[in-house]
Amino acid sequence: MTWMIQLVFVAVVAVPIYFLIRRIKQIRRNILLGKDLDRSDRSGDRWKAMMLIAFGQKKMFKKPIPAFLHLLIYVGFLVINLEVLEFLIDGLFGTHRIFAPYLGAFYNVAMNIFECLALGVLISCIAFLIRRNVIKVSRFTKPEMKGWPAMDGNLILIIECVLMMAILKMNAADQVLQSRGVAGYVDTGHLMISSLMIPIFEHFSDGFLIFTERAAWWFHIIGIFTFAVYVTYSKHLHIFLAFPNTYYSNLAPKGKIQNMDAVTKEVKSMLGMPVEGGSEPPTEVGTFGAKDASDLSWKSLMEAYSCTECGRCTTECPANQTGKLLSPRKIMMDTRDRIEEIGAGQGEGKSLLGDFITKEEINACTSCNACTEACPINIDPLSIILEMKRYVAMEESGSPASWNSMFSNIETNFAPWKFSPTDRFNWAQDLNDKN
Amino acid sequence: MSETIKAPTVAELQAKGETPEILFWVGCAGSFDDRYKRVTVAFTTILNKLNVNFAVLGPEESCTGDPARRAGNEFLFQMQAMANIQLLDMYQVKKIVTACPHCFNTLKNEYPDLGGNYEVIHHTTFLQELLDEGKLKVSGGSFKGQKITYHDSCYLGRANDIYEAPRNVLKALDADLVEMKRCKTKGLCCGAGGGQMFKDAESGDKEINVERTEEALDTGAKVIASGCPFCMTMLSDGVKNKEKEVEVQVKDIAELINDAMN
Ligand code: SF4
Numbered sequence: 224m225t226w227m228i229q230l231v232f233v234a235v236v237a238v239p240i241y242f243l244i245r246r247i248k249q250i251r252r253n254i255l256l257g258k259d260l261d262r263s264d265r266s267g268d269r270w271k272a273m274m275l276i277a278f279g280q281k282k283m284f285k286k287p288i289p290a291f292l293h294l295l296i297y298v299g300f301l302v303i304n305l306e307v308l309e310f311l312i313d314g315l316f317g318t319h320r321i322f323a324p325y326l327g328a329f330y331n332v333a334m335n336i337f338e339c340l341a342l343g344v345l346i347s348c349i350a351f352l353i354r355r356n357v358i359k360v361s362r363f364t365k366p367e368m369k370g371w372p373a374m375d376g377n378l379i380l381i382i383e384c385v386l387m388m389a390i391l392k393m394n395a396a397d398q399v400l401q402s403r404g405v406a407g408y409v410d411t412g413h414l415m416i417s418s419l420m421i422p423i424f425e426h427f428s429d430g431f432l433i434f435t436e437r438a439a440w441w442f443h444i445i446g447i448f449t450f451a452v453y454v455t456y457s458k459h460l461h462i463f464l465a466f467p468n469t470y471y472s473n474l475a476p477k478g479k480i481q482n483m484d485a486v487t488k489e490v491k492s493m494l495g496m497p498v499e500g501g502s503e504p505p506t507e508v509g510t511f512g513a514k515d516a517s518d519l520s521w522k523s524l525m526e527a528y529s530c531t532e533c534g535r536c537t538t539e540c541p542a543n544q545t546g547k548l549l550s551p552r553k554i555m556m557d558t559r560d561r562i563e564e565i566g567a568g569q570g571e572g573k574s575l576l577g578d579f580i581t582k583e584e585i586n587a588c589t590s591c592n593a594c595t596e597a598c599p600i601n602i603d604p605l606s607i608i609l610e611m612k613r614y615v616a617m618e619e620s621g622s623p624a625s626w627n628s629m630f631s632n633i634e635t636n637f638a639p640w641k642f643s644p645t646d647r648f649n650w651a652q653d654l655n656d657k658n
Numbered sequence: 659m660s661e662t663i664k665a666p667t668v669a670e671l672q673a674k675g676e677t678p679e680i681l682f683w684v685g686c687a688g689s690f691d692d693r694y695k696r697v698t699v700a701f702t703t704i705l706n707k708l709n710v711n712f713a714v715l716g717p718e719e720s721c722t723g724d725p726a727r728r729a730g731n732e733f734l735f736q737m738q739a740m741a742n743i744q745l746l747d748m749y750q751v752k753k754i755v756t757a758c759p760h761c762f763n764t765l766k767n768e769y770p771d772l773g774g775n776y777e778v779i780h781h782t783t784f785l786q787e788l789l790d791e792g793k794l795k796v797s798g799g800s801f802k803g804q805k806i807t808y809h810d811s812c813y814l815g816r817a818n819d820i821y822e823a824p825r826n827v828l829k830a831l832d833a834d835l836v837e838m839k840r841c842k843t844k845g846l847c848c849g850a851g852g853g854q855m856f857k858d859a860e861s862g863d864k865e866i867n868v869e870r871t872e873e874a875l876d877t878g879a880k881v882i883a884s885g886c887p888f889c890m891t892m893l894s895d896g897v898k899n900k901e902k903e904v905e906v907q908v909k910d911i912a913e914l915i916n917d918a919m920n
């Protein structure tokens with residue numbers, strides 16, 4: 224009999240793992256549709272950025288209350304997954320609480336830690352649900368959050384609540400069974416949180432309790448694996464991608480714009496300067512800037528998948544604050560939606576710029592870096608905006624008219640304004656004449 | 659004042675066989691904008707008073723290309739940058755000081771990729787260094803105890819992590835430095851960066867500079883200090899918009915220091 228249950232267990236675990244691997248490969252492929260960008264330098268600084276920002280949650284603590292609640296969920300996630308290890312071993316070998324005899328008294332300590340964290344996660348998720356749906360924190364109610372994104376946010380929180388409740392319920396039933404000396408239910412010692420539910424379970428028969436305990440166990444393990452697959456389709460992907468994403472952070476000063484080497488080559492040959500790599504014919508130049516998601520760098524695409532849709536960027540964005548269309552969060556969400564579409568071979572004839580993001584949005588950006596500063600995982604919406612501005616300026620000559628005249632002023636007068644270059648030194652004339 | 663104030667050009671000095679220690683990069687706003695020309699003169703005056711060995715490029719200076727790059731025109735930016743680098747290298751420039759955070763950022767962070775390597779400092783950092791070394795001495799005078807609020811330029815602050823130098827310089831004035839609600843890393847843009855200076859804003863509920871000016875006025879400060887020509891224009895317009903130009907002044911840090919030195 225147990226071997227059949229073990230077999231079912233293997234199947235139940237294998238199916239989601241199959242889908243998970245398939246989805247991970249798909250995401251990887253989509254990210255690699257992006258253009259090259261070298262982020263292989265300074266590995267020491269990169270590890271540091273990852274440890275501080277992803278692992279250490281450094282940037283979250285700009286807002287202490289959500290940071291604390293988020294920390295509970297995060298630590299809960301990391302630690303409770305240790306318990307899942309026991310679930311897996313028990314499931315595979317048909318055992319029950321395999322670690323208990325080996326760990327002795329420590330098993331009780333560990334279980335109590337898990338329970339406290341489970342309670343912490345539960346409380347945090349409820350608080351977050353209230354913030355989203357009752358208090359309606361403004362960053363969760365922006366136009367780009369309508370529909371699926373709002374639903375996604377709520378679903379994650381609800382699923383986590385349900386999973387945590389399953390653990391507690393399982394432990395409560397288990398403790399009653401232990402107290403009755405039912406075979407196979409090893410002594411875990413007193414469990415602080417779930418024992419509060421014992422008075423409810425005490426009235427039930429052994430059979431019903433075993434059923435309840437098993438049901439909660441299966442629910443939890445199936446839930447976790449299904450959730451893992453769901454996560455890859457959701458903004459919750461940040462729990463994994465935050466790590467590589469911060470590792471590959473932009474380490475240059477925020478004000479520095481990435482040089483376009485293809486342009487440097489052309490400019491040098493126009494000016495008759497020696498071009499590195501000799502006189503070899505220019506390797507295909509490709510498009511300047513980005514019209515579509517696949518014209519962006521792989522890092523921008525990774526960022527699109529890492530975005531938590533928390534909206535901290537949008538809250539800080541001066542354009543958004545003053546009612547303009549631009550929302551850096553929407554830029555990230557659109558990029559993700561579009562690269563998903565491209566990856567799935569859909570949406571031919573569409574492009575990121577135009578069908579998802581409008582010129583009105585990108586033109587409103589002041590390059591102030593408030594968004595990149597605000598993002599808890601170092602996402603850089605500005606680089607996507609800039610790439611699209613480059614496309615518009617260099618491929619379409621479609622910049623706003625006043626920018627085009629600024630360009631021609633620089634070209635002819637060497638200043639963005641229409642002044643004669645010979646007047647440039649006038650400010651000093653008075654000084655120098657006087658003396 | 660009896661001392662002579664001069665703005666020598668590098669070419670002039672070279673003709674005499676001299677090279678300046680420092681190049682003062684004036685920038686387009688500092689050269690052409692009537693209001694910012696006064697900042698250029700104020701900073702030149704400080705340099706003269708402190709006997710700093712400096713020169714300017716004068717008529718040979720040209721736009722760094724910053725607004726073109728940020729509006730997407732990489733070609734134009736690189737053309738400008740290459741020409742400027744050729745000029746700076748010809749004059750063997752090593753150290754540049756500038757009163758424009760946009761020029762500062764571009765010269766410091768972006769020119770190296772195109773072969774232009776210089777030590778670049780913003781005038782507020784330069785002033786702080788002079789204060790620290792004891793070369794620059796100011797007595798608060800008319801600013802003593804006066805409420806001053808400092809507006810962080812995005813291109814100094816978030817772009818280059820320069821938050822303290824301008825504040826330290828202001829503190830030397832013995833002024834009462836008050837912070838706006840959004841300051842330092844959370845500072846609100848004046849609305850002019852990224853080429854916005856050169857076009858109308860997209861439609862919205864409000865102009866960014868008005869929003870920022872309201873915040874500055876809320877502090878009750880009579881002086882709004884800035885270290886950037888774009889911020890100065892945007893905030894001055896904001897103050898006019900609120901009809902407060904009689905009570906509240908927008909001043910560059912160099913102007914405040916120059917005033918306090920008299
Ligand atoms: S850089 Fe652009 S998108 Fe980011 S906060 Fe500033 S204006 Fe908004």
Ligand code: SF4
Pocket residue numbers: 529530531532533534535536537551552555597598599600601602604
């Ligand atoms: S880009 Fe960063 S700050 Fe903006 S919504 Fe995504 S995770 Fe949040």
